Amino acid sequence: MFKVVIASLLLSCTFWASAATSVDVSKIYGNIQFVDSFPDYKVKVVDSYPDLKVQRVDHYPDSAGKWKTVDHYPDYKIQIVDHYPDFTIQYVDHYPGAN
Template identity: 90%
Template sequence: MLKVVVASLLLSASVCVSAGTSVDVSKIYGNIQFVDSYPDYKVKVVNSYPDLKVQQVDHYPDSAGKWKTVDHYPDYKIQIVDHYPDFTIQYVDHYPGVN
């Protein structure tokens, strides 16, 4: 019994570590407002190996990684940070989404 418990704990720990983030970034799309306080998520912009590739669009932000910047009525409020982000993003011109 103890071996089963230990094995399941190790398996769940390895899944959390391999994911790199506890946020389901595939669902982060739509109208995005950038804020300095009280964000839904804190995000770090990187140049490689992001959790989410983001394409800034003017119309139809309807799939993973497509963000339309708005000032009112956002789907998500995002704060850009340098340390301790919830997840990382990379801005791209094509093929947004999860790697």
């Protein structure tokens, strides 16, 4: 009985931890500033199966996955991390957006 209670507790903690970190990545676009501390989101760059495909643009970052890198007045501050990201991205040349 004790093992069942512990397993249920661990499972529910895992569920709540994953639910708390889910991000609507379709709304992450615009002027992006890359920072080393105090980010809005922590992001891991991957080669496959990303949460968001990102296209770097110079003009009109007006839809999901289009990011223009800026130094001032960002819409979002992003920190690139290797562990415990809020979501993952893959850089692409065409067809940005959420999967």
